[in-house]
Amino acid sequence: MFGTSGVRGPVGDEITAALALDVGRALATDGAETVVIGRDARDSGAMLVRALTAGLTECGTDVVDVGVEATPTVARAVVREEADAGVVVTASHNPAPDNGIKLWTESGRAFDDAGNDRIAEIVEAESFDLAAADAIGAVEARDVVAGGDARRLHERALRESVSLPDDLSVVVDLGNGVGRVTADALHAAGCDVETLNGQRDGRFPGRPSEPTAANCETACEVVAATDADLGLVHDGDADRLMAIDERGRFVGGDALLALFARREAGADDRVAVPVDTSLLVADALAAVDAEVTYTPVGDAYVAAEAEQPGVVFGGEPSGAWIWPDRTPCPDGPLAACILTALVGAEGPLAALVDDLPEYPIRRDSVRTDAKSAIVERVGEVADEEYDDVSTLDGIRVETETGWFLVRASGTEPLVRITAEAREADDADALFETARGLVDRAAEGA
Numbered sequence: 001m002f003g004t005s006g007v008r009g010p011v012g013d014e015i016t017a018a019l020a021l022d023v024g025r026a027l028a029t030d031g032a033e034t035v036v037i038g039r040d041a042r043d044s045g046a047m048l049v050r051a052l053t054a055g056l057t058e059c060g061t062d063v064v065d066v067g068v069e070a071t072p073t074v075a076r077a078v079v080r081e082e083a084d085a086g087v088v089v090t091a092s093h094n095p096a097p098d099n100g101i102k103l104w105t106e107s108g109r110a111f112d113d114a115g116n117d118r119i120a121e122i123v124e125a126e127s128f129d130l131a132a133a134d135a136i137g138a139v140e141a142r143d144v145v146a147g148g149d150a151r152r153l154h155e156r157a158l159r160e161s162v163s164l165p166d167d168l169s170v171v172v173d174l175g176n177g178v179g180r181v182t183a184d185a186l187h188a189a190g191c192d193v194e195t196l197n198g199q200r201d202g203r204f205p206g207r208p209s210e211p212t213a214a215n216c217e218t219a220c221e222v223v224a225a226t227d228a229d230l231g232l233v234h235d236g237d238a239d240r241l242m243a244i245d246e247r248g249r250f251v252g253g254d255a256l257l258a259l260f261a262r263r264e265a266g267a268d269d270r271v272a273v274p275v276d277t278s279l280l281v282a283d284a285l286a287a288v289d290a291e292v293t294y295t296p297v298g299d300a301y302v303a304a305e306a307e308q309p310g311v312v313f314g315g316e317p318s319g320a321w322i323w324p325d326r327t328p329c330p331d332g333p334l335a336a337c338i339l340t341a342l343v344g345a346e347g348p349l350a351a352l353v354d355d356l357p358e359y360p361i362r363r364d365s366v367r368t369d370a371k372s373a374i375v376e377r378v379g380e381v382a383d384e385e386y387d388d389v390s391t392l393d394g395i396r397v398e399t400e401t402g403w404f405l406v407r408a409s410g411t412e413p414l415v416r417i418t419a420e421a422r423e424a425d426d427a428d429a430l431f432e433t434a435r436g437l438v439d440r441a442a443e444g445a
Helices: 017-029 044-058 071-080 113-125 150-161 180-189 214-225 253-264 279-286 299-306 332-346 349-354 371-385 424-443
Strands: 007-010 034-039 062-068 085-089 098-105 139-141 169-173 192-196 230-234 241-244 270-274 291-295 311-315 361-367 388-390 395-398 402-408 414-421
Touching: 017 044, 017 085, 017 098, 017 113, 034 044, 034 071, 044 062, 044 085, 044 098, 062 071, 071 085, 071 098, 071 150, 071 332, 098 113, 150 180, 150 332, 169 180, 169 214, 180 192, 180 332, 192 214, 214 230, 214 241, 230 332, 241 253, 241 332, 253 270, 253 279, 253 311, 253 332, 253 349, 270 279, 270 299, 279 291, 291 299, 299 311, 332 349, 361 424, 371 388, 371 395, 371 402, 371 414, 371 424, 402 424, 414 424
Parallel strands: 034 062, 034 085, 062 139, 169 192, 169 230, 270 291, 270 311
Antiparallel strands: 007 098, 085 098, 230 241, 361 414, 388 395, 395 402, 402 414
């Protein structure tokens, strides 16, 4: 039932009020006595929050509803409220017709596989502990958590943990989502902030929610045409952060990951990254005698590894960034503030990015309803034809010239293909090899 980022899908098909009701019942049955709930700006979220709240309270759990807020804002509220769990109703960067449910532990970290499996088993068995009439849970629907508005407290935490410059001009593209806390924190620090797509609207009329280069062309044009020092771009629930340099160039996730990792790591430190991460990051860390530790793709896996000794930072090229000493949740606003501080301290983002080597990396996806079967078949062939094969998440093959990865998406009906080498021709050849393996596997699926 749960993928790498909770349960997501089209509303009215995979995501229904009945499902939300049962997830609420299951979370309460699993032992949560107090649960913090929040949601993104999608209209369907209100219905799903009501259903979740009904399921939780029906089983005796108290609910604190913080309203429409960024995912990291809600996750931080779980910790401040000393709640047993949290729920965010969001489909993150998915298209507007989708929605989803993501669960959070009392520490503000996403549920791991074991936790999600417990909830799924309770739902499937319908083994709910329903409360008697005099033991139904209470609901506190409020914008105030622990003495202040959840967003304001998040903003305060950002400004207290990051020394922000007061002389930069920043464009913040909110994508009609709920990441306003970024603009608020930068403005309060004294930055000149211009927002794009700042009106909350779960239909995402300004641009698609996912912050890709293709979806952020307008923001790139605005940054290039003004005196902005950088651009910051969020997805719909602001757990992701991508960037634009002062020339108007979209900065890829691997480059950002290398910059963040190099900033945080020193000798003998480790940085947690998923298996589809560029060699660029490993090389950047090797320069400071640090190293990468690989995880399956998904911020929950990165967050879990980031809690291990010696891991100072974790991130994904998709735009999820985790500083374990501050919060175990991917926090787009925190990443935005840290990147702004980095530019303020070390100079233009374009120069920082240009200082990194360029390794050609190829990424694409194949839509299919047989993703697991295809990856399994690719693995069988790879084991026969290659010596260095990893199955940590999908099939990753190391060669003399580079590597390629074939894996099933955890949230969509896709097989994802990635290939990288230090030379463009080698990257192209590895990608075509991987794509050929997928095509052959698909024919028999």
